[in-house]
Protein backbone atom coordinates (compact mmCIF):
# COMPACT_ATOMS: atom_id res chain seq x y z
CA UNK A 29 0.00 0.00 0.00
CA UNK A 30 1.33 3.44 -0.86
CA UNK A 31 2.07 5.55 2.16
CA UNK A 32 2.21 8.90 0.41
CA UNK A 33 -0.79 11.11 -0.23
CA UNK A 34 -1.78 14.16 -2.25
CA UNK A 35 -4.11 16.68 -0.69
CA UNK A 36 -3.83 15.52 2.93
CA UNK A 37 -4.47 19.09 4.10
CA UNK A 38 -7.76 19.17 2.19
CA UNK A 39 -9.20 16.17 4.06
CA UNK A 40 -11.49 16.76 7.02
CA UNK A 41 -10.08 15.88 10.44
CA UNK A 42 -12.06 12.62 10.50
CA UNK A 43 -10.78 11.70 7.03
CA UNK A 44 -7.20 12.52 8.04
CA UNK A 45 -7.50 10.25 11.08
CA UNK A 46 -9.07 7.48 9.05
CA UNK A 47 -6.30 7.65 6.45
CA UNK A 48 -3.59 7.73 9.13
CA UNK A 49 -5.17 4.84 10.99
CA UNK A 50 -5.45 2.68 7.90
CA UNK A 51 -2.04 3.58 6.54
CA UNK A 52 0.18 3.73 9.61
CA UNK A 53 -1.48 2.59 12.84
CA UNK A 54 -1.24 -0.87 14.38
CA UNK A 55 -4.99 -1.00 14.73
CA UNK A 56 -6.94 1.59 12.72
CA UNK A 57 -10.12 1.52 14.83
CA UNK A 58 -8.24 1.85 18.15
CA UNK A 59 -6.08 4.61 16.78
CA UNK A 60 -8.99 6.67 15.47
CA UNK A 61 -10.96 6.19 18.67
CA UNK A 62 -8.10 7.27 20.90
CA UNK A 63 -7.10 10.23 18.76
CA UNK A 64 -10.70 11.43 18.73
CA UNK A 65 -10.73 11.33 22.51
CA UNK A 66 -7.90 13.91 22.57
CA UNK A 67 -10.20 16.74 21.57
CA UNK A 68 -12.02 19.45 23.47
CA UNK A 69 -15.66 18.56 23.98
CA UNK A 70 -16.41 22.21 23.25
CA UNK A 71 -16.27 22.55 19.48
CA UNK A 72 -15.60 26.26 19.39
CA UNK A 73 -12.60 25.83 21.71
CA UNK A 74 -11.32 22.99 19.53
CA UNK A 75 -11.57 25.20 16.45
CA UNK A 76 -9.35 27.79 18.15
CA UNK A 77 -6.68 25.19 18.92
CA UNK A 78 -6.90 23.63 15.45
CA UNK A 79 -6.41 27.09 14.00
CA UNK A 80 -2.89 27.38 15.44
CA UNK A 81 -1.31 25.05 12.88
CA UNK A 82 -2.05 23.07 9.76
CA UNK A 83 -3.14 19.43 9.64
CA UNK A 84 -4.06 19.25 13.34
CA UNK A 85 -5.63 15.87 14.14
CA UNK A 86 -5.62 15.88 17.98
CA UNK A 87 -4.45 17.80 21.03
CA UNK A 88 -1.23 16.74 22.74
CA UNK A 89 -1.50 16.93 26.51
CA UNK A 90 1.25 18.29 28.76
CA UNK A 91 0.86 19.05 32.45
CA UNK A 92 0.05 22.63 33.40
CA UNK A 93 1.72 23.08 36.79
CA UNK A 94 2.21 25.84 39.31
CA UNK A 95 5.35 26.88 41.16
CA UNK A 96 4.11 29.05 44.05
CA UNK A 97 6.00 31.41 46.37
CA UNK A 98 8.09 33.22 43.78
CA UNK A 99 9.08 36.51 45.38
CA UNK A 100 10.22 38.71 42.50
CA UNK A 101 10.89 42.43 42.93
CA UNK A 102 8.83 42.44 46.12
CA UNK A 103 5.78 40.67 44.68
CA UNK A 104 4.80 37.05 45.26
CA UNK A 105 3.74 35.06 42.18
CA UNK A 106 2.31 31.59 41.64
CA UNK A 107 4.00 30.83 38.34
CA UNK A 108 2.38 28.57 35.73
CA UNK A 109 4.76 26.14 34.05
CA UNK A 110 4.14 23.77 31.16
CA UNK A 111 6.75 21.02 31.05
CA UNK A 112 6.84 17.26 30.77
CA UNK A 113 10.08 16.63 32.67
CA UNK A 114 9.70 15.28 36.17
CA UNK A 115 11.17 17.24 39.09
CA UNK A 116 11.43 20.58 37.26
CA UNK A 117 8.37 22.11 38.92
CA UNK A 118 9.29 20.63 42.29
CA UNK A 119 12.80 22.07 41.93
CA UNK A 120 11.49 25.52 40.93
CA UNK A 121 9.04 25.52 43.85
CA UNK A 122 11.71 24.48 46.29
CA UNK A 123 14.14 27.18 45.09
CA UNK A 124 11.35 29.76 45.19
CA UNK A 125 10.60 28.81 48.80
CA UNK A 126 14.28 28.96 49.72
CA UNK A 127 14.66 32.49 48.34
CA UNK A 128 11.26 33.63 49.65
CA UNK A 129 12.83 33.89 53.09
CA UNK A 130 15.99 35.52 51.76
CA UNK A 131 14.69 38.56 49.89
CA UNK A 132 13.54 36.72 46.78
CA UNK A 133 14.65 37.43 43.23
CA UNK A 134 15.54 40.85 41.93
CA UNK A 135 15.21 41.50 38.25
CA UNK A 136 15.64 44.48 35.97
CA UNK A 137 14.99 44.76 32.28
CA UNK A 138 18.12 46.06 30.57
CA UNK A 139 16.27 47.03 27.39
CA UNK A 140 13.62 45.69 25.03
CA UNK A 141 15.18 46.36 21.62
CA UNK A 142 14.31 43.78 18.95
CA UNK A 143 16.09 43.42 15.66
CA UNK A 144 15.30 42.60 12.06
CA UNK A 145 17.40 42.41 8.95
CA UNK A 146 17.08 43.02 5.22
CA UNK A 147 19.89 41.14 3.50
CA UNK A 148 20.73 42.41 0.04
CA UNK A 149 23.29 42.40 -2.73
CA UNK A 150 24.61 45.53 -4.36
CA UNK A 151 27.49 45.78 -6.83
CA UNK A 152 29.06 49.10 -5.79
CA UNK A 153 31.58 50.01 -3.13
CA UNK A 154 30.70 50.48 0.56
CA UNK A 155 31.64 54.19 0.62
CA UNK A 156 29.19 54.95 -2.15
CA UNK A 157 26.47 52.86 -0.52
CA UNK A 158 26.92 54.76 2.73
CA UNK A 159 26.28 58.02 0.85
CA UNK A 160 23.19 56.62 -0.86
CA UNK A 161 21.96 55.24 2.48
CA UNK A 162 21.60 58.80 3.82
CA UNK A 163 18.88 59.37 1.21
CA UNK A 164 17.42 55.89 1.50
CA UNK A 165 16.88 55.88 5.26
CA UNK A 166 14.10 58.52 5.47
CA UNK A 167 12.39 56.94 2.46
CA UNK A 168 12.34 53.57 4.21
CA UNK A 169 10.87 55.03 7.37
CA UNK A 170 8.21 56.95 5.48
CA UNK A 171 7.26 53.89 3.45
CA UNK A 172 6.34 51.93 6.59
CA UNK A 173 4.41 54.69 8.33
CA UNK A 174 1.02 53.00 7.88
CA UNK A 175 2.35 49.74 9.38
CA UNK A 176 4.01 51.50 12.30
CA UNK A 177 1.26 53.99 13.20
CA UNK A 178 -0.51 51.78 15.73
CA UNK A 179 2.71 50.62 17.42
CA UNK A 180 3.91 54.24 17.51
CA UNK A 181 0.75 55.35 19.28
CA UNK A 182 1.51 52.71 21.97
CA UNK A 183 5.05 54.07 22.40
CA UNK A 184 6.94 51.70 20.10
CA UNK A 185 8.00 51.55 16.47
CA UNK A 186 11.22 51.64 14.48
CA UNK A 187 14.06 53.01 16.58
CA UNK A 188 16.96 52.76 14.17
CA UNK A 189 18.22 51.55 10.81
CA UNK A 190 21.89 50.78 10.30
CA UNK A 191 23.72 49.83 7.16
CA UNK A 192 26.04 46.89 7.80
CA UNK A 193 28.79 46.07 5.33
CA UNK A 194 29.75 42.43 4.84
CA UNK A 195 31.20 42.97 1.35
CA UNK A 196 34.66 41.94 2.50
CA UNK A 197 33.45 38.44 3.47
CA UNK A 198 30.75 37.96 0.79
CA UNK A 199 31.16 40.15 -2.30
CA UNK A 200 28.33 42.64 -2.63
CA UNK A 201 26.57 41.59 0.58
CA UNK A 202 25.08 44.35 2.74
CA UNK A 203 22.43 44.40 5.36
CA UNK A 204 19.92 46.82 6.82
CA UNK A 205 19.81 46.12 10.53
CA UNK A 206 16.61 47.57 11.88
CA UNK A 207 15.80 48.01 15.56
CA UNK A 208 12.30 48.03 16.98
CA UNK A 209 10.39 48.58 20.19
CA UNK A 210 7.28 46.44 20.21
CA UNK A 211 5.77 47.45 23.60
CA UNK A 212 3.94 44.50 25.18
CA UNK A 213 3.83 42.36 22.06
CA UNK A 214 6.48 39.88 21.02
CA UNK A 215 6.17 41.71 17.71
CA UNK A 216 7.27 39.05 15.22
CA UNK A 217 4.50 39.76 12.72
CA UNK A 218 4.91 43.50 13.06
CA UNK A 219 8.68 43.32 12.52
CA UNK A 220 8.45 40.95 9.57
CA UNK A 221 5.75 43.07 7.90
CA UNK A 222 7.89 46.21 8.21
CA UNK A 223 10.94 44.37 6.88
CA UNK A 224 9.05 43.06 3.88
CA UNK A 225 7.85 46.60 3.19
CA UNK A 226 11.48 47.70 3.34
CA UNK A 227 12.30 45.09 0.66
CA UNK A 228 9.92 46.71 -1.74
CA UNK A 229 10.99 50.23 -0.80
CA UNK A 230 14.66 49.37 -1.24
CA UNK A 231 14.15 47.97 -4.72
CA UNK A 232 11.87 50.85 -5.76
CA UNK A 233 14.37 53.40 -4.41
CA UNK A 234 17.22 51.96 -6.46
CA UNK A 235 15.03 51.99 -9.56
CA UNK A 236 13.77 55.57 -9.16
CA UNK A 237 16.35 57.58 -7.22
CA UNK A 238 17.91 60.23 -9.44
CA UNK A 239 21.14 60.53 -7.52
CA UNK A 240 22.58 57.22 -8.78
CA UNK A 241 23.83 56.07 -12.17
CA UNK A 242 22.57 53.05 -14.12
CA UNK A 243 25.22 50.60 -12.85
CA UNK A 244 24.25 51.47 -9.29
CA UNK A 245 20.60 50.52 -9.80
CA UNK A 246 21.30 46.81 -9.63
CA UNK A 247 20.14 45.97 -6.09
CA UNK A 248 18.84 42.52 -5.15
CA UNK A 249 17.10 41.73 -1.88
CA UNK A 250 18.01 38.20 -0.76
CA UNK A 251 15.71 37.93 2.28
CA UNK A 252 14.15 39.87 5.14
CA UNK A 253 13.39 38.46 8.57
CA UNK A 254 13.62 39.34 12.24
CA UNK A 255 16.60 38.09 14.18
CA UNK A 256 16.04 35.83 17.17
CA UNK A 257 19.30 37.09 18.61
CA UNK A 258 18.15 39.89 20.89
CA UNK A 259 21.10 40.79 23.13
CA UNK A 260 19.47 44.13 23.85
CA UNK A 261 16.13 42.66 24.82
CA UNK A 262 17.43 41.23 28.06
CA UNK A 263 16.93 40.93 31.79
CA UNK A 264 19.41 40.89 34.63
CA UNK A 265 18.21 38.76 37.53
CA UNK A 266 19.92 38.00 40.82
CA UNK A 267 19.38 36.56 44.28
CA UNK A 268 21.67 37.27 47.21
CA UNK A 269 22.02 36.39 50.85
CA UNK A 270 24.62 36.08 53.59
CA UNK A 271 26.42 32.75 53.32
CA UNK A 272 25.35 32.03 56.89
CA UNK A 273 21.79 31.58 55.66
CA UNK A 274 22.90 28.37 53.92
CA UNK A 275 23.57 26.87 57.35
CA UNK A 276 20.41 24.77 57.66
CA UNK A 277 20.72 23.43 54.14
CA UNK A 278 24.43 22.71 54.62
CA UNK A 279 23.96 20.88 57.92
CA UNK A 280 21.60 18.41 56.22
CA UNK A 281 24.47 17.56 53.88
CA UNK A 282 27.01 17.37 56.67
CA UNK A 283 28.76 20.53 55.46
CA UNK A 284 29.59 24.01 56.68
CA UNK A 285 27.61 26.83 55.00
CA UNK A 286 30.87 28.26 53.56
CA UNK A 287 31.74 24.92 52.00
CA UNK A 288 28.34 24.59 50.37
CA UNK A 289 28.55 28.13 48.97
CA UNK A 290 32.09 27.52 47.71
CA UNK A 291 31.15 24.23 46.04
CA UNK A 292 28.18 25.99 44.42
CA UNK A 293 30.38 28.82 43.12
CA UNK A 294 32.88 26.32 41.76
CA UNK A 295 30.15 24.35 39.99
CA UNK A 296 29.08 27.58 38.27
CA UNK A 297 32.70 28.42 37.38
CA UNK A 298 33.03 24.97 35.79
CA UNK A 299 30.07 25.85 33.55
CA UNK A 300 31.88 29.08 32.64
CA UNK A 301 35.02 27.17 31.67
CA UNK A 302 33.73 24.02 30.00
CA UNK A 303 31.32 24.07 27.08
CA UNK A 304 30.06 20.51 27.67
CA UNK A 305 29.04 21.40 31.21
CA UNK A 306 27.79 24.86 30.14
CA UNK A 307 25.33 23.26 27.73
CA UNK A 308 23.74 21.12 30.43
CA UNK A 309 23.88 23.93 32.97
CA UNK A 310 22.06 26.27 30.57
CA UNK A 311 19.61 23.50 29.67
CA UNK A 312 18.63 23.53 33.33
CA UNK A 313 18.01 27.28 33.10
CA UNK A 314 15.78 26.76 30.06
CA UNK A 315 13.88 24.00 31.88
CA UNK A 316 12.48 26.90 33.90
CA UNK A 317 12.32 29.61 31.28
CA UNK A 318 10.73 27.46 28.56
CA UNK A 319 8.06 26.18 30.92
CA UNK A 320 6.94 29.76 31.65
CA UNK A 321 7.31 30.77 28.02
CA UNK A 322 5.06 27.89 26.95
CA UNK A 323 2.50 28.50 29.68
CA UNK A 324 2.18 32.13 28.60
CA UNK A 325 1.86 31.39 24.87
CA UNK A 326 5.29 32.71 23.91
CA UNK A 327 7.81 31.23 21.46
CA UNK A 328 10.27 29.02 23.33
CA UNK A 329 12.34 28.18 20.24
CA UNK A 330 12.99 31.86 19.59
CA UNK A 331 13.92 32.47 23.20
CA UNK A 332 16.23 29.46 23.45
CA UNK A 333 17.94 30.23 20.14
CA UNK A 334 18.68 33.78 21.28
CA UNK A 335 19.83 32.64 24.71
CA UNK A 336 22.28 30.06 23.42
CA UNK A 337 23.79 32.58 21.01
CA UNK A 338 24.10 35.05 23.88
CA UNK A 339 25.88 32.37 25.90
CA UNK A 340 28.52 32.25 23.13
CA UNK A 341 28.95 35.99 22.73
CA UNK A 342 32.66 36.04 23.62
CA UNK A 343 33.42 33.24 21.16
CA UNK A 344 32.99 30.32 23.59
CA UNK A 345 29.71 28.86 24.78
CA UNK A 346 29.53 29.46 28.53
CA UNK A 347 27.17 29.41 31.49
CA UNK A 348 24.54 32.13 31.38
CA UNK A 349 24.66 32.46 35.17
CA UNK A 350 27.50 33.45 37.45
CA UNK A 351 28.10 33.29 41.18
CA UNK A 352 30.10 35.62 43.43
CA UNK A 353 31.14 35.26 47.03
CA UNK A 354 32.51 38.29 48.84
CA UNK A 355 32.51 39.58 52.42
CA UNK A 356 30.40 36.64 53.57
CA UNK A 357 27.74 37.29 50.92
CA UNK A 358 26.56 34.98 48.18
CA UNK A 359 25.22 36.42 44.91
CA UNK A 360 23.85 34.30 42.12
CA UNK A 361 23.02 36.16 38.94
CA UNK A 362 22.29 35.93 35.28
CA UNK A 363 21.72 38.16 32.28
CA UNK A 364 19.53 36.55 29.66
CA UNK A 365 17.87 37.77 26.48
CA UNK A 366 14.11 37.21 26.60
CA UNK A 367 11.94 38.49 23.77
CA UNK A 368 8.52 37.93 25.33
CA UNK A 369 5.11 39.43 24.86
CA UNK A 370 1.88 39.63 26.81
CA UNK A 371 -0.42 40.81 24.03
CA UNK A 372 -1.11 39.43 20.56
CA UNK A 373 -0.25 36.05 19.10
CA UNK A 374 -1.05 32.96 21.16
CA UNK A 375 -1.19 35.03 24.36
CA UNK A 376 -4.60 36.24 23.25
CA UNK A 377 -5.78 33.04 21.57
CA UNK A 378 -4.77 30.14 23.78
CA UNK A 379 -7.29 29.79 26.61
CA UNK A 380 -4.66 28.62 29.11
CA UNK A 381 -2.10 31.23 28.04
CA UNK A 382 -4.74 33.81 28.90
CA UNK A 383 -5.29 32.15 32.28
CA UNK A 384 -1.55 32.12 32.92
CA UNK A 385 -1.35 35.86 32.36
CA UNK A 386 -4.36 36.30 34.61
CA UNK A 387 -2.63 34.29 37.39
CA UNK A 388 0.45 36.45 36.97
CA UNK A 389 -1.65 39.58 37.46
CA UNK A 390 -1.86 40.61 33.77
CA UNK A 391 1.84 41.53 33.57
CA UNK A 392 3.48 43.84 31.06
CA UNK A 393 6.05 42.23 28.76
CA UNK A 394 8.81 43.69 30.95
CA UNK A 395 7.30 42.15 34.09
CA UNK A 396 6.89 38.79 32.36
CA UNK A 397 10.54 38.92 31.27
CA UNK A 398 11.51 39.41 34.94
CA UNK A 399 9.33 36.46 35.99
CA UNK A 400 10.68 34.06 33.35
CA UNK A 401 14.28 35.05 34.11
CA UNK A 402 13.71 34.49 37.84
CA UNK A 403 12.26 31.03 37.21
CA UNK A 404 15.29 30.26 35.02
CA UNK A 405 17.68 31.33 37.77
CA UNK A 406 15.67 29.44 40.41
CA UNK A 407 15.79 26.30 38.28
CA UNK A 408 19.52 26.67 37.86
CA UNK A 409 19.94 27.23 41.60
CA UNK A 410 17.94 24.09 42.40
CA UNK A 411 19.80 21.95 39.87
CA UNK A 412 23.28 23.04 40.96
CA UNK A 413 22.32 22.75 44.64
CA UNK A 414 21.24 19.14 44.04
CA UNK A 415 24.25 18.34 41.91
CA UNK A 416 26.74 19.45 44.56
CA UNK A 417 24.86 17.71 47.38
CA UNK A 418 22.52 14.75 46.88
CA UNK A 419 22.75 14.48 43.08
CA UNK A 420 19.63 14.89 40.95
CA UNK A 421 18.57 11.27 40.68
CA UNK A 422 16.90 11.24 44.09
CA UNK A 423 14.25 13.76 43.02
CA UNK A 424 13.97 12.35 39.50
CA UNK A 425 13.52 8.79 40.68
CA UNK A 426 10.57 9.67 42.88
CA UNK A 427 8.68 11.06 39.88
CA UNK A 428 9.92 8.22 37.71
CA UNK A 429 8.55 5.75 40.25
CA UNK A 430 5.15 7.46 40.28
CA UNK A 431 5.07 7.39 36.48
CA UNK A 432 5.86 3.64 36.44
CA UNK A 433 3.25 2.97 39.12
CA UNK A 434 0.63 4.89 37.12
CA UNK A 435 1.59 3.00 34.00
CA UNK A 436 1.13 -0.31 35.87
CA UNK A 437 -2.23 0.95 37.17
CA UNK A 438 -1.23 0.72 40.82
CA UNK A 439 -4.00 1.37 43.33
CA UNK A 440 -3.60 4.10 45.92
CA UNK A 441 -2.69 1.50 48.53
CA UNK A 442 -0.08 -0.08 46.25
CA UNK A 443 1.31 3.38 45.50
CA UNK A 444 1.82 4.19 49.19
CA UNK A 445 3.45 0.88 49.83
CA UNK A 446 5.73 1.12 46.76
CA UNK A 447 6.77 4.72 47.54
CA UNK A 448 7.89 3.67 50.98
CA UNK A 449 9.57 0.47 49.71
CA UNK A 450 11.56 2.30 47.01
CA UNK A 451 12.74 5.06 49.33
CA UNK A 452 15.95 3.05 49.75
CA UNK A 453 15.84 0.77 46.69
CA UNK A 454 16.92 1.36 43.11
CA UNK A 455 13.96 2.22 40.90
CA UNK A 456 13.66 0.43 37.57
CA UNK A 457 10.66 -0.65 35.55
CA UNK A 458 11.26 -4.35 36.20
CA UNK A 459 11.93 -3.82 39.93
CA UNK A 460 8.66 -1.90 40.32
CA UNK A 461 6.70 -4.45 38.29
CA UNK A 462 8.22 -7.26 40.36
CA UNK A 463 7.34 -5.48 43.60
CA UNK A 464 3.74 -4.90 42.49
CA UNK A 465 3.36 -8.52 41.37
CA UNK A 466 4.62 -9.61 44.80
CA UNK A 467 2.08 -7.34 46.50
CA UNK A 468 -0.75 -8.56 44.32
CA UNK A 469 0.12 -12.20 44.94
CA UNK A 470 0.11 -11.78 48.71
CA UNK A 471 -3.31 -10.13 48.50
Ligand code: MEV
Nearest residue numbers: 308309311312411412420
Ligand atom coordinates in the same frame (compact mmCIF):
# COMPACT_ATOMS: atom_id res chain seq x y z
C1 MEV B 1 18.04 18.23 33.73
O1 MEV B 1 16.92 18.45 32.91
C2 MEV B 1 18.75 19.54 34.00
C3 MEV B 1 20.06 19.40 34.74
O2 MEV B 1 20.91 18.47 34.07
C4 MEV B 1 20.70 20.77 34.77
C5 MEV B 1 22.11 20.78 35.29
O3 MEV B 1 22.82 19.78 35.15
O4 MEV B 1 22.50 21.86 35.79
C6 MEV B 1 19.86 18.88 36.14
